[in-house]
Amino acid sequence: MPEETDAKVVLCGKQDVGKTCLINRFVHNTFCETSTTIGCSFATKRVALRDGRASTLAIWDTAGQERFHALSAYYLRGARVAIACYDLTDRASFQELEDRWLPELSKVCDTAGFRAFVVGTKLDLVLDGFCSRGVAREEVLAMAARNGVDASDIFETSAKSKVETVEALFERIAACCAEGAGDGADGSTVRVGGAVPRRKDECCVLG
Numbered sequence: 001m002p003e004e005t006d007a008k009v010v011l012c013g014k015q016d017v018g019k020t021c022l023i024n025r026f027v028h029n030t031f032c033e034t035s036t037t038i039g040c041s042f043a044t045k046r047v048a049l050r051d052g053r054a055s056t057l058a059i060w061d062t063a064g065q066e067r068f069h070a071l072s073a074y075y076l077r078g079a080r081v082a083i084a085c086y087d088l089t090d091r092a093s094f095q096e097l098e099d100r101w102l103p104e105l106s107k108v109c110d111t112a113g114f115r116a117f118v119v120g121t122k123l124d125l126v127l128d129g130f131c132s133r134g135v136a137r138e139e140v141l142a143m144a145a146r147n148g149v150d151a152s153d154i155f156e157t158s159a160k161s162k163v164e165t166v167e168a169l170f171e172r173i174a175a176c177c178a179e180g181a182g183d184g185a186d187g188s189t190v191r192v193g194g195a196v197p198r199r200k201d202e203c204c205v206l207g
């Protein structure tokens, strides 16, 4: 079982759901004003796991703007993990996951052991009473089940004020990436849709 693994992690979702802020919180532990992402950006971070292993995550931040959708879909290729983001207070962003992003993942993400996470962002707005939820939890669970996403891969985060929610998400992702690398992932598990998995040696691993 390798001590270190490298994995490509891609964020996708509607414009303004908070993809860039989520990455900034995780990678730099900051929350600052962002500009809309143009094209794609990229960062890496090494995560030490509780069992002594570590995963270096290559994190790709895609643009949610409509005009970049074809490009964003292109960047999903080769991902070990996709984080499909919606804004907890914006129903349209949730709908876009099922209408656009999860089908796209099922089409293009055929890396061995690939898994998709569904992440509701801006939890602070809900917890602090500024906005109400745009989607009931049961609906999120049902949508995830319809699309082959495990209930344990559904998270709610706040990049603004609940740092621990972001840490919990990425800790789980890093652990999943290490598992896949360590147990001889043979492509038998593809968590979204019916894409045919690649053999292990075809898996796109950065690093």
Ligand SMILES: Nc1nc2c(ncn2[C@@H]2O[C@H](COP(=O)(O)OP(=O)(O)OP(=O)(O)O)[C@@H](O)[C@H]2O)c(=O)[nH]1
Residues within 6 Å of the ligand: 013, 014, 015, 016, 017, 018, 019, 020, 021, 022, 032, 033, 034, 035, 036, 037, 038, 062, 063, 064, 065, 121, 122, 123, 124, 125, 157, 158, 159, 160, 161
């Ligand atoms: N309250 C709150 N606002 C947030 C949070 N995350 C992001 N925002 C705000 O949401 C807006 C959009 O955030 P971005 O991270 O730029 O969104 P994005 O998904 O990267 O957008 P695109 O790059 O255009 O696809 C900004 O005004 C952020 O300040 C959060 O956790 N809580």
Ligand SMILES: [Mg+2]
Residues within 6 Å of the ligand: 019, 020, 021, 034, 035, 036, 037, 061, 062, 063, 064
């Ligand atoms: Mg962005």
